[in-house]
Amino acid sequence: MDIARLEERLLEEELARWAEVRRVDVRRVPLPLRGPREAEAALVRPVSMYRAAYSAASYEAAGVFTVNSSRTIITAGDKVLAYAALASAKLPIPASYYADSVEAAVEAGEALGYPVVVKPAVGSWGRMVARARSREKLEQVARLRSFHPCGPVRASIVQEYVETGVRDIRCIVVDGRLLGCITRRAREGEWRSNVALGANVEAFPADPQLEDLAVRAADAVGGFFVSIDLFETRDGYLVNEVNGVPEFKGFMRATGLNPAREVSLAMRRQVKA
Template sequence: MKKIDLVYTRLRTEERMILEALRKRDCAVELHQDSDLVLSLDAERWPGGSVVLMRSMSLTRSRYLAAILEVKGARVVNSARAITTCGDKILTNLALAARGVPMPWSFAGFEEEACVAEIERRGYPVVTKPAVGSWGRMVARIDGRSAAEGLMQMRFETGSASEHVALVQQYIDKPGYDLRVYVMGRAVGGIRRRSEHWVTNTARGAVPEAYEVPASHAKLAERAAAAVGADIAAVDLLETRDGEVLVNEINHCVEFARSIEFTRVPLPELIADYAIGVLP
């Protein structure tokens, strides 16, 4: 019988739907809550199945667990490399840049005055966001020098030393929405997220809409997923008012509970099919 190991933090709507889809395909599923896993740091073979579907909500846990399980012989979806790269927006941008994938310009800085000076040189508005974070948290638009000085001071005088890095990105004047393309080796569908606010995360109140992904958007999303080494990814695209399309971010643990009823993209079934498809 086919067997998949599913690692999770808690069984949310997404994980329950994926679990049901796997079982409908006569696939045995062994569940592992990430908080319960204690794994030796050696090459002793993982006693579970050959494929692990990583659904941990924690970036720290998921990247370490994936790395350990890979050394122990498991095929992890997504890989430790993909999780680490997608989970850090600076590393994501570098991976995209290395492959020539179009994206908004951005820079990283490590000192308040130097960052403010670079923002002044490039011009306002710009966006600043944490290198590690999700759901649109701590993302801010900077419209002038006073805001730049205040936000950079907060960035460098709060948190731990490891968080004292500023990621600043070009502000894209979107036409009231952004786009998300789901990739599982290939683009399988997408959503449009519409909002009157410039931040268009559904976690921040954006309304999901059905979106027929054109071939050009699909190809761009596939290039982006390949650049970060992701098997399964949600690729966020920004469309300018002039029609240019840029890659903004890439999500390694695809969430869909807020949008699946609107988009009608059968993501649980597609994820299940992909995971089963990589079984040896």
């Protein structure tokens, strides 16, 4: 890990019930890429997507079971790769385009019709996600983003704006099983429903279709412990995003369930198998 948030402390506490736990701060400790197998399993929790993926890869090279795998973290963390994986698995997603220039972004907006959502390929907590109601606004957003020094941030996802009443559904899947779902409703004056932006959360009962989509979305990215964000529309559900290093404070507050306990038990089953 790099920063010990509430989630990391809870996970560490649960794992310590059955295993010897060693916290590794990857900002300060070098990880060998051809090292001995010094652990049975590694729970990978850096905040940075690349830091998490590289950490997982180093453990995988030594034959350590990782949660999640480097493949899952990279695929889920890069929205272009995530949407491609979801679409390949025949899962319903919002109409989306990858656009790597201002001109490509505008062409995508014209094809979709306005308003559209514009977001970077890499990012979390709703950062740099914009809603463009016109060609001019889209061009402005894409042009500003084109100056960003980070390539994955310059790359844009241009996506249809799905009217959901400023809420979405977040489900948590652990080892192929749905743990539960919540709704996240954007605070007043905000259209993005991220808990980090102040969204309100409530428990949400999953119907069989929602459960199926969440589990299949987790499988599409090879996820052992992931959260799935979905939209509920008049025509059914759409899978919007997958999170490979999921936070769950809001989920716990809404449901009373502790994902850390379920992850710990699932990892124990995997290691003892």
